[in-house]
Every structure is written in structure tokens, then in C-alpha cells.
Amino acid sequence: MLKNEVCLSVEEKQKLKMMARCIRLDILKMVYSAKSGHIGGAFSSVELLLTLFFKSLNHKKCDDESYKKRDRFILSKGHASALYYAVLAQFGYISKDELLTFRQLGSKLQGHPSKKFLNCVEVSTGSLGQGLSIANGIALGLKLDKNETSKVFVLLGDGELQEGNIWEAIMSAGHNKLNNVIAIVDKNDLQIDGKTDDVMSLSDLASKFKSFDWNVYEIDGHNFDSIYNAYEEAKLSKEKPCCIIANTKKGYGVSFMNNNKDWHGKAPDVNEYNKAIEELK
Amino acid sequence: MLMNIIKQLRSLSKTIMKNILDKNKKKQSMRNVYGETLALFGEKRQDIVVMDADLSCSTKTNIFAKKFKERFFNVGIAEQNLITQACGLSLAGKKVYVSSFAMFATGRAWEQIRNTLCYNNLDVKIVATHCGLTVGEDGASHQALEDIAIMKAIPNIMIYSPSDAYETKKILEFSLTYDFPMYIRLSRCDVYDVFTYENINFDPYKAQIIKKGNDATIISTGEFTYNALETASILKEEYNIDLEVMHIGMLKPIDKESIINCAKKQKTIFTLENHSIIGGLGSSVCNVVCASDYPCRVIKFGVNDTFGQSGTPDELLEFYNLTPGQIANEIKKYLV
Incomplete structure (x- = not known):
């Protein structure tokens, strides 16, 4: 499937594993401390977002020129905010101490990412189904400015693909040949009310994207090599927008949360918290 | 006596x-003034982008589209995408004017206007035509009678309803200097002049x-x-x-x-x-x-x-x- 194999070094993979564990611990602590939040969908995207920031996303903002040429990232599944903040802390955008203010009054770390409170966020999100369309708009703007360098990454949940706005955006990206848009679908197959297939099946998702003139890559969303390869391949697209369908498990990393819809949006009690910490250490 | x-x-x-x-x-068309003014803006400013949802012939954004094809985006009949994509363009540094009928521009995309446009306080101007009863024969489905109410409830958005063609032009000129969300409400029918260039203060x-x-x-x-x-x-x-x-x-x-x-x-x-x-x-x-x-x-x-x-x-x-x-x-x- 992939034309240009790229490799992560052994050291890089070790570092990524270590960072992924730290991020999961941070998410757990944040949600436990806030007594609310979304662990399941945050855990399913850890490897996806971490690899993006560690390897593929140019998020350096040294000066005005490099700021203009940066890649953009949009968290369309805004409820995975705890993950986003934990990753931003790993890369020095916010302090580790700040993480425990998550969801508190006046905190920069709002329940869903808010540019108003945290400036390094590209755009406030939270209401599902709008991130891809925003990404398309940014991508069109970059093209008007003849910026061939910057890519726009957007992380979508699979449940959120049930929104109509998403399909308007999928159609629009294909129509406008937005090769600078890379949509990552965290396909954990679960949503609040149950299995995605039972609630409202997405059926053959890859075919759907392909029929709207997208390149599609299907990968294991917890495998660093696969993720990195897909990102780098997608960045090379000449004509079409790219969709990376990442097969993941909701709540991945903690045995009793793994693939369990009940962990979409609840905080652990003290016993669950201690048990999860033990598993992640 | x-x-x-x-x-x-x-x-x-x-x-x-x-x-x-x-x-x-004297009757003039607010819509024509809108389209012509946009085209003038397009000459002056390279950062102006216009979008429509398959109504460009009615909203008159087609006047801009003819002159600046590369800066005009028609999203088709998809108002939610109209607003959210406009927000993306604004995030990329563009000043965006979007148009459709008032009913659909505000009603169909209300939540996008609230959560993406206004919460992020972006430079997108919604200039909607066909407001109110005077839409006429198309009937209730196309007569926006609630748009002011639903827009007014959202923080950060400015709302303007001009009385005639002169005032339409004036508020559009003002919109160039204002970098945050605006809703401008225009009529379908040609309207009598209330103001003139001389008396409009x-x-x-x-x-x-x-x-x-x-x-x-x-x-x-x-x-x-x-x-x-x-x-x-x-x-x-x-x-x-x-x-x-x-x-x-x-x-x-x-x-x-x-x-x-x-x-x-x-x-x-x-x-x-x-x-x-x-x-x-x-x-x-x-x-x-x-x-x-x-x-x-x-x-x-x-x-x-x-x-x-x-x-x-x-x-x-x-x-x-x-x-x-x-x-x-x-x-x-x-x-x-």
C-alpha cells in the first residue's frame, strides 16, 4: 500500500512508548482530578497524536516566517482534549503543573479545546463534525497564498462521521483537490450509546472516502511505524486529500477500559484510578 | 371657517x-449593490474571499465570482460547510463574505455560526438576502422571520439590517474595517431609497x-x-x-x-x-x-x-x- 517506507529508529520507538505511557498517566490524572472528562476516546488516539507531534507535524513556531509555514492541527473530536493537553505539555506548549487545572473555572484547559483560553490551539472545537470543514477552509487559504509546504491535519472520531457537515466537507475536499488536507479517523468502533455499527453503521468507510476522490490508508492506530508511514505517505499526495483510517481500541492501555463504551465519558473512582495507574506504570 | x-x-x-x-x-436593489461592492472590494484587497451555497445568481455574489474566480468558492447546497469552511479561510488570514438566503444561512448553519464562527470570533461576514415576508411567492419555507432572533442570542456577532441600497453600501464599507463576525440582512425586492448620498450621515x-x-x-x-x-x-x-x-x-x-x-x-x-x-x-x-x-x-x-x-x-x-x-x-x- 505504501510507496515510500520510512522507518522509526529503535530509540525513537522506545521514546514514543515511554511518552505514550506518560501521556496516558497524565490523562488519567487529569480526568480523575477533574472528576469528569473523556478517557476512552483520548486513550484510543494517544499513539496517533503523539506520533504526529513527535515526527510528522511541523509545529515549530520560531519566528513569523516559520509560523506561517507551520502545519496545522485541528482536534475535531474535541472531547479528547485531555490527550491534546497532555501532548502539548510533552512538547512544552503548556506546563505539566497546568494539567491538573483541567476543566476548572478559569483554566486554560477547558473541557473542550478553546482558543479563547489557550492560544496555541488553532481553533476551538467541541461540537462534533465541524473540524474537517475548518481544515478545508484553512487548506484553501494556504493554496491561495501559494503555501505548498504546510499541511492541515485533522483528527476525527468515527462516531462523529455520522454528522452531515462531515460529508459536505468530504465532498468539498475531493472536489477542490485539497492534497494538503490529511484526515485521521480514530476508528475505535464505539460511541456513547454503543457500537458504531449498531447505532449508525459507517459500513465500508474506506470505499466511501474513495468514492469522494480521496486517498485512503487503513492502518493499526496503535502501531507507531504504521502511523508514521501513513502520515509521511499522505504528505506526498499530489492531487487528492488523504484519509487515514486508524483502527484503534477505545480505552486502549488499561485492561478494564479497553474496548469498553462505558469509558467514553466517565471519571474513575479511587479504586479504578489506582488499578489503572498500576497497569500504566 | x-x-x-x-x-x-x-x-x-x-x-x-x-x-x-x-x-x-426610487427603487434600487440591495443585492446588486452588494455584488457590485464586493467586486470593488476584490480589486482593492487581495485577502477578500467570497463564498456561496448555490445561490450566487440570487445573492449577486456571482458579480464577484466572474471577476475573481480563484477567490470565489461555491460549496453547493451545503450551508453548514459554507460557514465552517469560511471559518477555516478566516483562520488562514482571509476576510470572508458568505451568502445565501437568510433562512438557510442562519437557520441551517446556526450551530456552526455559534460554535465555530462566533466562539472563535472570526472575520466572516454573513451577508444574507431574501429576509422576511417580502420574499413573496416562495412562501413560508423561504421567508426568514426568526433570523434576527437566533443571531442576536449568540455572543460576538454584530447584526445590521440596512434600509436601502445606500445604507447597504455604507455598512459593507464599514465591514472592511471590522474584523469580527457580522450578520448583514438584505431584502429580495428592490427597495425605495430612504437615504441619498447627500443626506446619509x-x-x-x-x-x-x-x-x-x-x-x-x-x-x-x-x-x-x-x-x-x-x-x-x-x-x-x-x-x-x-x-x-x-x-x-x-x-x-x-x-x-x-x-x-x-x-x-x-x-x-x-x-x-x-x-x-x-x-x-x-x-x-x-x-x-x-x-x-x-x-x-x-x-x-x-x-x-x-x-x-x-x-x-x-x-x-x-x-x-x-x-x-x-x-x-x-x-x-x-x-x-
């Missing part, structure tokens, strides 16, 4: 008022008293400001009632001071709008008056919590009791 003098005086005032209205008796934030009067004030917005003038003319002619006419283009933030000044001097304020009486201009006036130290009666004219229907604009105004004659009749009951 006395009766004759009164009759003569009435006839004289009738002539004066008729002259004011006749002088302005434009401060977007200020209400304008178009005709002075001591007996009561009618506050109006949009194309109905002309109807308010006609109403005043009828009241003067028929009943010698001296109605002040105040136009408010800027519905949010609204000019509280001017409204309070009205409440200070009048016992009754009337409001007139091409919109539901729930949540529109009338409601805003009530809110201001209620919180002021000068309580006065506010009577709202508009569509009374009902849907529209097919008909010519004139027929619809009559059916919904909104012709100047019908309004004058109602006003008289409160004042005599």
Missing part, C-alpha cells in the same frame, strides 16, 4: 410629506431620526423603514398625528441611548420590522426601555408568531396587517 383652515393645513402637510416621499421614490452604531415628531415614535429597521415613513405621512395627512420615525440599522449592539431618549419624551413607542415580533427589533427596544428610568408603552408591529405563505409582497403585507395604512390605523387607536 375653522374647519376649512384645518382642512387646508392638512392638505399642505400632506403635500410636504408627499414631496419628501416622492423625492425618494452614517455612523453604523447610531440610530437615525429620519423624521421628527412629537406625538409618538416609530422605530423601524430594514426595508420597513420606508414603510414607517409612509405610515407617518398617512397619520399626518389623515389624523394630524405627528409621528417621529427612527431607523435602527445596527440591531446588535443596539443604540440604547437613542432608544432611552425616545422613552424619555414619548408615552408610546411603536416598532416595525420585517421579522417576527419575537426576538427582533421590537424585543430589543422593549429590553432597553424596561431597564431604563423612563417606562413607556412599546407596541410591536411585525409578524405575530406565525409562518408566512405565498403571495406577492404587497399582498402579504396586507394579509399580515403590515401595510402603512393598516399600521397607521392601529397607531391612531393608541394615540387618539
Whole structure:
């Protein structure tokens, strides 16, 4: 499937594993401390977002020129905010101490990412189904400015693909040949009310994207090599927008949360918290 | 003898008022002015991008599209995408004008306008045409009577409803200098001029008293400001009632001071709008008056919590009791 194999070094993979564990611990602590939040969908995207920031996303903002040429990232599944903040802390955008203010009054770390409170966020999100369309708009703007360098990454949940706005955006990206848009679908197959297939099946998702003139890559969303390869391949697209369908498990990393819809949006009690910490250490 | 003098005086005032209205008796299209103004903007500024949702021939964004093909994006019949994609373009540093019919631009994409456009406080101007009853024959599904109400409830958005073509141009010029969300509400039909280039003393934030009067004030917005003038003319002619006419283009933030000044001097304020009486201009006036130290009666004219229907604009105004004659009749009951 992939034309240009790229490799992560052994050291890089070790570092990524270590960072992924730290991020999961941070998410757990944040949600436990806030007594609310979304662990399941945050855990399913850890490897996806971490690899993006560690390897593929140019998020350096040294000066005005490099700021203009940066890649953009949009968290369309805004409820995975705890993950986003934990990753931003790993890369020095916010302090580790700040993480425990998550969801508190006046905190920069709002329940869903808010540019108003945290400036390094590209755009406030939270209401599902709008991130891809925003990404398309940014991508069109970059093209008007003849910026061939910057890519726009957007992380979508699979449940959120049930929104109509998403399909308007999928159609629009294909129509406008937005090769600078890379949509990552965290396909954990679960949503609040149950299995995605039972609630409202997405059926053959890859075919759907392909029929709207997208390149599609299907990968294991917890495998660093696969993720990195897909990102780098997608960045090379000449004509079409790219969709990376990442097969993941909701709540991945903690045995009793793994693939369990009940962990979409609840905080652990003290016993669950201690048990999860033990598993992640 | 006395009766004759009164009759003569009435006839004289009738002539004066008729002259004011006749002088302005020219119709222009707000939509055409919008399209042409956009095209001018496009020449001046490279960062201006225009979007539409398959109605560019009606909203007149096609005038811009013909000149600046690369800076025009038609999203098809997809208003949610219209707004969210515009937000993305704004995040990339563009100044974006989006158009559709008022019904769909605000109604279909309300949540996108709230959560993506206004929460992020972006430079996107929603310039919607076909507002209110005067859409006419298309009927209720296309007659936006709630758009002001639903836009007004959202923080960060400025709302403007110009009365005529001149004012449309003025508010568009102002929009170039304002980098945050705006909703501009235009009409389908050609509208009579209320202003002229000479008499338009434009401060977007200020209400304008178009005709002075001591007996009561009618506050109006949009194309109905002309109807308010006609109403005043009828009241003067028929009943010698001296109605002040105040136009408010800027519905949010609204000019509280001017409204309070009205409440200070009048016992009754009337409001007139091409919109539901729930949540529109009338409601805003009530809110201001209620919180002021000068309580006065506010009577709202508009569509009374009902849907529209097919008909010519004139027929619809009559059916919904909104012709100047019908309004004058109602006003008289409160004042005599």
C-alpha cells in the first residue's frame, strides 16, 4: 500500500512508548482530578497524536516566517482534549503543573479545546463534525497564498462521521483537490450509546472516502511505524486529500477500559484510578 | 371657517410629506449593490474571499465570482460547510463574505455560526438576502422571520439590517474595517431609497431620526423603514398625528441611548420590522426601555408568531396587517 517506507529508529520507538505511557498517566490524572472528562476516546488516539507531534507535524513556531509555514492541527473530536493537553505539555506548549487545572473555572484547559483560553490551539472545537470543514477552509487559504509546504491535519472520531457537515466537507475536499488536507479517523468502533455499527453503521468507510476522490490508508492506530508511514505517505499526495483510517481500541492501555463504551465519558473512582495507574506504570 | 383652515393645513402637510416621499421614490436593489461592492472590494484587497451555497445568481455574489474566480468558492447546497469552511479561510488570514438566503444561512448553519464562527470570533461576514415576508411567492419555507432572533442570542456577532441600497453600501464599507463576525440582512425586492448620498450621515452604531415628531415614535429597521415613513405621512395627512420615525440599522449592539431618549419624551413607542415580533427589533427596544428610568408603552408591529405563505409582497403585507395604512390605523387607536 505504501510507496515510500520510512522507518522509526529503535530509540525513537522506545521514546514514543515511554511518552505514550506518560501521556496516558497524565490523562488519567487529569480526568480523575477533574472528576469528569473523556478517557476512552483520548486513550484510543494517544499513539496517533503523539506520533504526529513527535515526527510528522511541523509545529515549530520560531519566528513569523516559520509560523506561517507551520502545519496545522485541528482536534475535531474535541472531547479528547485531555490527550491534546497532555501532548502539548510533552512538547512544552503548556506546563505539566497546568494539567491538573483541567476543566476548572478559569483554566486554560477547558473541557473542550478553546482558543479563547489557550492560544496555541488553532481553533476551538467541541461540537462534533465541524473540524474537517475548518481544515478545508484553512487548506484553501494556504493554496491561495501559494503555501505548498504546510499541511492541515485533522483528527476525527468515527462516531462523529455520522454528522452531515462531515460529508459536505468530504465532498468539498475531493472536489477542490485539497492534497494538503490529511484526515485521521480514530476508528475505535464505539460511541456513547454503543457500537458504531449498531447505532449508525459507517459500513465500508474506506470505499466511501474513495468514492469522494480521496486517498485512503487503513492502518493499526496503535502501531507507531504504521502511523508514521501513513502520515509521511499522505504528505506526498499530489492531487487528492488523504484519509487515514486508524483502527484503534477505545480505552486502549488499561485492561478494564479497553474496548469498553462505558469509558467514553466517565471519571474513575479511587479504586479504578489506582488499578489503572498500576497497569500504566 | 375653522374647519376649512384645518382642512387646508392638512392638505399642505400632506403635500410636504408627499414631496419628501416622492423625492425618494426610487427603487434600487440591495443585492446588486452588494455584488457590485464586493467586486470593488476584490480589486482593492487581495485577502477578500467570497463564498456561496448555490445561490450566487440570487445573492449577486456571482458579480464577484466572474471577476475573481480563484477567490470565489461555491460549496453547493451545503450551508453548514459554507460557514465552517469560511471559518477555516478566516483562520488562514482571509476576510470572508458568505451568502445565501437568510433562512438557510442562519437557520441551517446556526450551530456552526455559534460554535465555530462566533466562539472563535472570526472575520466572516454573513451577508444574507431574501429576509422576511417580502420574499413573496416562495412562501413560508423561504421567508426568514426568526433570523434576527437566533443571531442576536449568540455572543460576538454584530447584526445590521440596512434600509436601502445606500445604507447597504455604507455598512459593507464599514465591514472592511471590522474584523469580527457580522450578520448583514438584505431584502429580495428592490427597495425605495430612504437615504441619498447627500443626506446619509452614517455612523453604523447610531440610530437615525429620519423624521421628527412629537406625538409618538416609530422605530423601524430594514426595508420597513420606508414603510414607517409612509405610515407617518398617512397619520399626518389623515389624523394630524405627528409621528417621529427612527431607523435602527445596527440591531446588535443596539443604540440604547437613542432608544432611552425616545422613552424619555414619548408615552408610546411603536416598532416595525420585517421579522417576527419575537426576538427582533421590537424585543430589543422593549429590553432597553424596561431597564431604563423612563417606562413607556412599546407596541410591536411585525409578524405575530406565525409562518408566512405565498403571495406577492404587497399582498402579504396586507394579509399580515403590515401595510402603512393598516399600521397607521392601529397607531391612531393608541394615540387618539
